[in-house]
Amino acid sequence: MERENLWAPWRIEYIQGLDKGDEGCFICRNLQTPQADDANLVLWRSESCIVILNHFPYNNGHLLIAPKRHIAELDEATDDELLEMTKLIRESQKVLSSAISPHGFNVGINLGRCAGAGLPGHLHIHVVPRWDGDTNFMNVCSDTDVVSQSLAELLVQLKQISKEQNLPNL
């Protein structure tokens, strides 16, 4: 049970997209188009980082935290960037807890494509909310359109909570 993977069928669209190789870096693209932040599911922009709802989530509320600079390795990050990313993990946990009350979180970084990084060129930290038994209930949420709709609604909810609670508080 512990080793069971989350079932996220909409990720096939993402995995199939990886071989196209013509889309560049979506994080940098999002950074350059602040007018499209809602469509791109950008939650926060801080001084040196950006926080985005993953369009291809492993679970509801899956956030990505990335430095604004296109760097691949922790080695290349400045102390300021590392501190801000860590604080944003904390703030992400706060806003998600208020919005959707997860029972726990997975927080992690995939370094290199062999480790599962879909975008190996731009460092990003995954914050994935977890619920007791969620590997089972995800089976009923398999429709991509439903997921897209809920992502837009979730973004509105997270932004509202951010406003009310003055998040991210860095």
Ligand SMILES: [Zn+2]
């Ligand atoms: Zn990039």
